[in-house]
Amino acid sequence: MNTAVAGLDEKEWSGWAGSSACPGHCGDERLLSMIRPSGRALAWLLVICVAAVSATGCSGENGATDLPPMPQGATEPFDLYLQRESDLIVEVMHVLTDRCLADAGFSARRDSVDESELENGPLMGKPLQPRTVERARKYGFGMPLKPRQGEPRKVVDDDPARSRAYDECMAKAKERLGGAEGFEEVVGQYGNLRNTLTHEMNDEADEILSKFASKLTECLREKGYERADGGDLDAEEGPRQFGISTGSYTRGEAGEHAEAGDGAAGLPEQVAYVPTTEESDFAVTFVRCGQRTGVFAEVDERWEGMQQAIIEDHAAEFAELNPKIKVLAKKAAGLVGK
Template sequence: MKKARWSSAIVLAMALGACSDSTDSSQSTESAASSNEGGRPAAVSGKSFDLIQGEKIDLLEYAVRKLTGSCLKDAGYPQMANVGVQRQNGTEMMFVLDGGRFRGFTSEKQARERGFGSVYPAEPARLVSYDKNFDKKLEECTDEANEKLGEDSRKTIEAYNEVANQVAGEFAVFLRKRVPSDIPALADCLEKEGFPLRDREAFLKMWDVKHFGIKLGANKKIDQWAPSPAKGGVQIGPPVAERPYTPSPQEAELAAAWYRCDAASGRVEKLLKDANATAAEITARNEDKLAELNPKIEDLAKKAADLVGSA
């Protein structure tokens, strides 16, 4: 089995406490049409890595997927085109800083409503292949899609991703050092609010709310679709609706107390100020590389928009 190759490969998550689920793909090739990041938000605010062209990288990835689907359809494999290719914003959002990244709430009302969980966005239909002929044509079509963007498009995008990962990596080092310094005071405040920790030392390391020993909420449950290796061929799973998160009553109260503690200490505002300053410093250290690559990325993005639109 050969896994599909795509243009964009930024993999370093910048958010502390982020987690991801992984599935065993050793038995199948899953197309990029099945990305589980959901659609793009109506607007994005709070950018601080101004020189990073994340939005354009996302556009280029979308273009490669879109062109790949068309190529497959022309070759007699319409599944990817029929499922549809959605533009994602994963790279762009990696370089957006706001209070939510540091577990900050905008109001006590929002804190009670959201708790500490996350809404799982809607997912498009999932396409999985156990067909070697499809896999081969998928790889060929992906190469063809990259060539349509430009002879050196793949090389350029990979070079850009390398710089972006360098920037993200340096910022992650800052986060690991800076964020924990505020947690002891937060823990003290929450204890005064009536939320003592069962394991303070563990909380100071990971600030996981499970260490308060309260019942947490959950996302709406759904029936999970699973492809069948025995069936073979190219299989398409159903799209998945958005799954909201409902905090437990105790969690809602803890979140409200968390907001009050942050409002009193200014933790989030101070952290955002330091984070934006650090982001600017890191970006400046990589400015020469970005100055060389940004015009190339912009040209590729214009070509991508001409070929597939901007979604």
């Protein structure tokens, strides 16, 4: 049986530009939010990086900090953010925690690193989604989730003894990774940097959408969609400004990932976004209007330059944190034999 778990309250809407949504995954772990910020359930603008850049570092001017070298295989400016390394650090922390729990006699999810938990794609989602009629019909303005985002990420404790053991095991895992205080500081700062990149890119994308607001509004009006006040599309409001009811995220049956009697219950296995029919219809119209007005082309044309400008603005943070993340990732890999 599917049950709705999350929709998008209009009061929660904070712009058409949003980072990748990850219900069922983001926030499920006590430290994961430091690495991967939770995203909006619905967004027209979901940020991705599609630019190609040099594999060398960029020099600053007037005494500005130089950017560190791009990682091997980088294809876009935001690849400077070491997403896979940061994911590995968090994944190893949980492997070490689970091994400790198992040694203490409690059930644990895994004994080795799950490669599916390591991000291999771009840092953020592509702007102005959906862009295809197929995706619009299937997801509306929601996010198609990666398989790992629908998998159970933890067990829910209702046994005080297991909860205490979890906290103790987590602290030991952090200590092995570099000391609890130092570990949390570096991981937290790197997560904050990602949040900053996301927010600044969202602001850029909102500006582009606002530039095309009149053209988009005219196109939508021709197709029968109009704001109650007759005004133009507002980049600060969601689809409901056009009277569109939105869908929700749903969970499937709960998975069993704990032995009976140890005080832990499995979280649901499936999380997916289900749009309303009118949302899907409206999303299809948005796709066609986006193509017709040229707003998609404008975003794509400017995307490389926007990414590059943003990372250059944060050269000091990258120069300080990337080496630290590399050290932590190397240590994490060694602790689990990778």
